[in-house]
Amino acid sequence: MKGIHIPSEANRAAWFFLAPAITLIFIFFFLPVAAAMLLSLTDFDLYGIASPLNTRFVGLRNYSRLLQTPDFWLALRNTFYFAFVGGPLTIAVSLGAALLLSSKLVRFKGFFRTIYFTPFVTTLVAVAIVWRYLYHTRYGFFNYGLSLIGIQPIDWLGDPNWAMPAIILMAVWKSFGYNMLIFIAGLQAIPEELYDAAAIDGAGPFRRFFNITLPMLSPTLVFVTVITMIGYFQLFAEPYVMTQGGPLRSTTSVVLLMYEEGFRWWRMGYAAAIAFVLFIVILLATLVQFRLQKERVT
Amino acid sequence: MKSAGIVAATCAALAACSPASANDDATLRLWAMGREGEVVSELIPAFERDNPGVKVQVQQIPWSAAHEKLLTAFVGNATPDIAMLGNTWVPEFEALDALEPLDQRVAASSQVVRDDYFPGIWNTNVVDGATYGIPWYVDTRVIFYRTDLLAKAGYDKMPETWEEWRTAMTRIKAGMTARQYPLLIPITEWPPPVILGLQAGSTLLKENGTRGAFSDPEFRKGFDFYVSLFRDGLAPALSGSEISNLYQEFERGNIAMYISGPWQIGEFTNRLPPALQDKWMTAPLPGIDGPGASLAGGASLALFKRSKNKDAAWKLMEYLSRPEIQLEFYKLTGDLPARRATWLDPTLSGNRYAQAFRDQLDRAMPTPQVPEWEQIATKVFEHGERAVRGRASAETTLAALDRDVDRILEKRRWIIARLAEASQ
Numbered sequence: 067m068k069g070i071h072i073p074s075e076a077n078r079a080a081w082f083f084l085a086p087a088i089t090l091i092f093i094f095f096f097l098p099v100a101a102a103m104l105l106s107l108t109d110f111d112l113y114g115i116a117s118p119l120n121t122r123f124v125g126l127r128n129y130s131r132l133l134q135t136p137d138f139w140l141a142l143r144n145t146f147y148f149a150f151v152g153g154p155l156t157i158a159v160s161l162g163a164a165l166l167l168s169s170k171l172v173r174f175k176g177f178f179r180t181i182y183f184t185p186f187v188t189t190l191v192a193v194a195i196v197w198r199y200l201y202h203t204r205y206g207f208f209n210y211g212l213s214l215i216g217i218q219p220i221d222w223l224g225d226p227n228w229a230m231p232a233i234i235l236m237a238v239w240k241s242f243g244y245n246m247l248i249f250i251a252g253l254q255a256i257p258e259e260l261y262d263a264a265a266i267d268g269a270g271p272f273r274r275f276f277n278i279t280l281p282m283l284s285p286t287l288v289f290v291t292v293i294t295m296i297g298y299f300q301l302f303a304e305p306y307v308m309t310q311g312g313p314l315r316s317t318t319s320v321v322l323l324m325y326e327e328g329f330r331w332w333r334m335g336y337a338a339a340i341a342f343v344l345f346i347v348i349l350l351a352t353l354v355q356f357r358l359q360k361e362r363v364t
Numbered sequence: 365m366k367s368a369g370i371v372a373a374t375c376a377a378l379a380a381c382s383p384a385s386a387n388d389d390a391t392l393r394l395w396a397m398g399r400e401g402e403v404v405s406e407l408i409p410a411f412e413r414d415n416p417g418v419k420v421q422v423q424q425i426p427w428s429a430a431h432e433k434l435l436t437a438f439v440g441n442a443t444p445d446i447a448m449l450g451n452t453w454v455p456e457f458e459a460l461d462a463l464e465p466l467d468q469r470v471a472a473s474s475q476v477v478r479d480d481y482f483p484g485i486w487n488t489n490v491v492d493g494a495t496y497g498i499p500w501y502v503d504t505r506v507i508f509y510r511t512d513l514l515a516k517a518g519y520d521k522m523p524e525t526w527e528e529w530r531t532a533m534t535r536i537k538a539g540m541t542a543r544q545y546p547l548l549i550p551i552t553e554w555p556p557p558v559i560l561g562l563q564a565g566s567t568l569l570k571e572n573g574t575r576g577a578f579s580d581p582e583f584r585k586g587f588d589f590y591v592s593l594f595r596d597g598l599a600p601a602l603s604g605s606e607i608s609n610l611y612q613e614f615e616r617g618n619i620a621m622y623i624s625g626p627w628q629i630g631e632f633t634n635r636l637p638p639a640l641q642d643k644w645m646t647a648p649l650p651g652i653d654g655p656g657a658s659l660a661g662g663a664s665l666a667l668f669k670r671s672k673n674k675d676a677a678w679k680l681m682e683y684l685s686r687p688e689i690q691l692e693f694y695k696l697t698g699d700l701p702a703r704r705a706t707w708l709d710p711t712l713s714g715n716r717y718a719q720a721f722r723d724q725l726d727r728a729m730p731t732p733q734v735p736e737w738e739q740i741a742t743k744v745f746e747h748g749e750r751a752v753r754g755r756a757s758a759e760t761t762l763a764a765l766d767r768d769v770d771r772i773l774e775k776r777r778w779i780i781a782r783l784a785e786a787s788q
Contacts (some may be wrong), residue, residue: 112735113779115439120779204609253390313603329432331739 106338115332128339138340140315141323142347144230148319149298149351152234156294157287159244164249165279179250183243190240194307197236198223201308209280223309226316233304233317245290252286253279288359292352299348320344370535389417390673392680393444396422397430400448400501400663403696404684411683418676423753429682438462446681447662447672448449451488454497455638456735457666463496464667464674470495475682481706484660484728491733497664498681501690501699502656503625504728505555505649506720510631512643513546513620515541526589536620545600547593548610548619551749552603554741555659556623559649560586562729569769572775573734576769578744579762587751587758594752601752614644623649626700629717646720648727660728662702684772700725736772743768 090217113120132138163182167175185193200207201222209219222232243283260278271278301319305311311318311326318326320340328337396404401424408420423444425433431453437443438460449457456461470476478486481499489497507522514522518533533546540546549556561568566583569576577583593599613619615636623629632644649656665681667674683689690701691709700721701707707722731737743765751761 109775111775112435112456113775115435119782120775182391237703332435 102338102341105335106342110335112332128336132339132343138321141318141320144317145299145301145319147230148234148301149295153239153295153298156238156242157245157290159238160245161249163242163246164253168250168253182246186239186243190303191307193240194304201232213248225316227328229313229317233308237304245294248286249289252283256282260300270338292355295351295355296348299351389678391419391421392673392677393421394423394446395444396448397425397427399697401425404779406696407689407692411680415679420680427615428508439655443668443670443678445664445673446667448500449497449666451662451664452731452737454664454666455491455733456490458491458496459735462668464669465494465496466498466545466667467495469678476685481702482725482728484730485662485702488660489664497666498685499702500663500665500684502662502702502725503700504661504721504724505559505623505625506658506724507621507623507647507649508628509621509645509647510617510643511645513617524650524655525652526652529636537598544618545598547621548604549599549623551601551752554745554746557590557748559658560590563651567734569734572780573732574773574780576766578765584762587762591751591758615640626721630698646717646749648720648724655727657727657729658724660730734776736776739772740769
């Protein structure tokens with residue numbers, strides 16, 4: 067055992083300083099998570115509220131039942147659809163906006179940065195209500211725009227095939243500003259000399275982007291991707307406000323399903339099981355991303 | 365608190381308040397949803413005048429959040445004294461043991477006269493023989509139809525039996541284009557198949573509400589009729605959200621009949637152009653051999669067990685149930701009154717569109733009084749849609765529906781079995 071020897075007193079002091087944080091995390095995070103874990107092994111529901119005797123320990127039955135429910139697989143599919151189409155799209159749009167705003171040709175950068183960032187700080191529910199108007203089949207702005215170029219009106223939120231794209235579009239608009247700021251910060255950290263040297267070597271703008279900007283941005287990209295995907299896997303407020311999961315459950319996400327089971331039908335044990343399955347899905351997706359990104363960074 | 369203090373001080377100063385009314389000093393909390401919650405405050409001042417010392421606090425809650433808020437209030441020990449409950453919610457709150465049984469109070473009351481209520485509606489408030497709510501307003505579903513289109517097919521009024529109804533629709537269809545339909549029943553609504561099942565004699569659930577009865581011949585008969593309406597091209601297989609403007613479709617004659625509730629009277633009156641106003645009417649639903657049943661809907665007033673002012677709260681419920689207050693409430697909201705006495709008033713008896721509802725209410729039937737009903741109802745249309753779209757036969761659809769319903773009711777079976785064991 068080589069290495070630095072830490073005297074045990076210092077160890078004690080460290081524990082002392084960590085104690086408040088650990089206590090808080092334990093009480094407000096680990097304890098509830100453990101309670102939810104236990105809850106997911108019971109059939110606690112409306113009857114259980116009336117009398118504790120009405121709750122049974124059911125082991126893993128909530129989980130096995132969940133995996134046999136078509137609604138769950140549909141919700142999982144919708145969530146993946148949203149995350150794997152909306153996520154990359156958001157990142158691409160944010161990166162594009164960041165590149166534009168970092169360009170030396172653009173003026174009033176502060177102004178545009180503020181404008182692009184505004185959607186992110188606006189309340190989602192308010193935004194969703196306004197977008198519901200924009201998507202209105204007859205009076206909405208989008209269909210008005212389409213009608214100008216001769217395209218038939220689209221029933222954005224009423225057609226099972228269009229509802230999810232409509233929600234993705236709104237989510238991209240809503241959240242690209244935040245990622246954009248992080249990308250701008252990342253871009254500013256790239257030394258100018260690299261570009262100068264590349265330009266002297268005769269590299270065009272595309273070569274410079276793919277061989278300098280992108281590799282240098284890798285750490286930022288990893289962070290942005292992971293944070294965005296974790297957020298997108300938890301899709302809830304957009305469909306809750308705009309479509310209530312419809313039409314034909316085409317916008318029901320896993321979190322929305324959990325909300326319905328938990329707070330609409332009050333089947334808390336089952337809802338807790340959904341929460342844990344979602345946790346595992348997000349954990350796996352994040353690990354895969356780290357793995358993929360690590361290969362690219364090194 | 366302040367106003368209660370002032371009332372108490374005034375009582376002391378005037379020395380005119382009887383001890384009894386001093387005991388009545390109370391602040392009642394009443395929760396009501398939507399439009400009803402907005403306007404009920406207008407009825408309160410008269411009540412407060414008649415009952416000095418009693419203050420009523422009305423809290424208006426949006427429908428979309430109401431159910432959740434009530435449950436949370438129950439868990440958090442913060443239920444109001446009285447709440448308006450959609451009458452499918454009554455069994456649920458009864459299962460929580462949150463509601464006060466009202467039978468004794470009703471029996472002793474001169475204001476709440478059980479016989480003056482529509483029996484089907486009243487029964488939505490009865491769980492295992494005890495009454496937990498007083499109907500506040502009622503609704504049921506009837507047919508809204510184009511009189512001119514029906515006349516063109518040779519009928520001067522809506523037919524009363526299934527077979528005549530079908531013949532009438534077939535004749536109307538003969539005069540229509542391929543994309544016009546005699547009947548519109550959105551496939552994302554559970555009431556149409558449930559009503560037809562009830563008409564055919566189904567109890568929907570069996571064995572004390574612990575198992576689905578959807579595969580049984582009674583429901584099957586109603587369901588077959590339901591599915592045939594789509595298969596024969598008499599109704600389009602459209603979901604609710606696919607119909608962008610019902611009134612326009614109705615106006616253009618793209619649909620001739622539509623099954624809906626009393627709220628549509630106002631909408632049809634306001635949204636259809638003047639030229640069409642004498643060309644639509646309402647009619648009770650046809651049944652197998654004559655006028656058929658429909659759903660008992662509406663909302664009730666329920667008294668919570670944890671209320672500390674039950675006597676005062678009951679007075680308010682009695683007050684809101686008086687026929688003349690019911691009439692005022694109807695004028696404020698357009699909600700159909702629960703009291704037959706109120707229906708005798710010219711305001712209602714003179715409304716020709718309301719007559720079908722009055723007639724139908726005598727044949728309104730409650731859905732099963734189990735807390736799981738709303739969840740079961742969503743399953744009915746989810747499965748029904750598959751049969752309508754031809755993805756599965758009626759037999760496999762209903763078997764699958766029963767399986768789902770039995771699974772939903774598993775907990776209820778267990779509880780009933782446990783209670784039965786305990787009582788032995």
